[in-house]
Amino acid sequence: MKKASLAMLTVTLSFLVSLSAIAACAPQVQTLMTQAPYSTMNAILTSAKITTLITKLSAVKDSATYNTLLTEATATAGLIANGRVVITLPDGTVVIDTAKGAANTFANFDAKKINENHNTRISILDAQLYDCGVGLETKTSTTTDVKEVYLAKRLGKYLDSAGTVRLSHK
Numbered sequence: 239m240k241k242a243s244l245a246m247l248t249v250t251l252s253f254l255v256s257l258s259a260i261a262a263c264a265p266q267v268q269t270l271m272t273q274a275p276y277s278t279m280n281a282i283l284t285s286a287k288i289t290t291l292i293t294k295l296s297a298v299k300d301s302a303t304y305n306t307l308l309t310e311a312t313a314t315a316g317l318i319a320n321g322r323v324v325i326t327l328p329d330g331t332v333v334i335d336t337a338k339g340a341a342n343t344f345a346n347f348d349a350k351k352i353n354e355n356h357n358t359r360i361s362i363l364d365a366q367l368y369d370c371g372v373g374l375e376t377k378t379s380t381t382t383d384v385k386e387v388y389l390a391k392r393l394g395k396y397l398d399s400a401g402t403v404r405l406s407h408k
Contacts, residue, residue: 267372271389276374279389279405282317288403292393295325295333295400304344311403312336320408322386325393327401328366330357337381353381361390362402369396373404384408 271280291314294307307325315321315336325333332353334342346352356362364373371392379386390404 267370267374270374271372275387275407276389278318279387279407282314283389283391283403283405287314288391288393291325291403292400295393298333298344298347301344304347308334308342314403314405318405318407322382322406324353324356324362324404324406325401326356326362326404328399330355330359330362332356333401335381337379356404359388359390359404361388361404365390365392365402365404366399371396371399373402379406382408 270276290310291307294303294310297303298307311323311325311334315323322335322337324335324337327333331347331350332355333347335353336342338352341352359375360377361373361375364375365371366373373388373390375388375390377386377388378384386406386408388404388406390402392402393400
């Protein structure tokens with residue numbers, strides 16, 4: 239009987255935590271994502287684009303596979319005026335930052351030298367933390383020193399993702 243009660247309590251708490259995470263994310267985020275400038279960025283980061291990025295990020299093991307991901311990230315950034323793409327691992331390690339130019343190499347990624355860890359960036363943290371997998375933010379970039387608008391999406395399932403993609407523009 240105690241096992242059944244414990245199991246029921248665990249299921250109930252998991253359900254409530256899940257609802258809480260959705261409630262904390264969905265109303266504000268869903269509203270903002272229908273408004274400019276987030277709506278434009280959201281239209282670029284489609285499910286198909288996310289799937290492509292997951293596939294290419296998961297394949298990174300050397301310079302050639304890294305460059306394939308870099309080409310995709312650069313093309314994605316180019317879809318919006320003054321666009322920038324940052325791709326991170328789930329722990330915040332920066333894989334690619336299109337604002338860093340020549341620093342985007344497999345060797346620099348492997349040595350964690352492309353950019354500082356982004357695990358505390360609000361949009362990236364929210365995308366990883368909340369069930370909905372989306373994070374929004376507007377702030378002055380420490381890289382470009384210009385006000386940027388950010389939309390981050392988790393690359394994969396909640397608590398089991400390949401990382402995060404963050405699209406921004408000035």
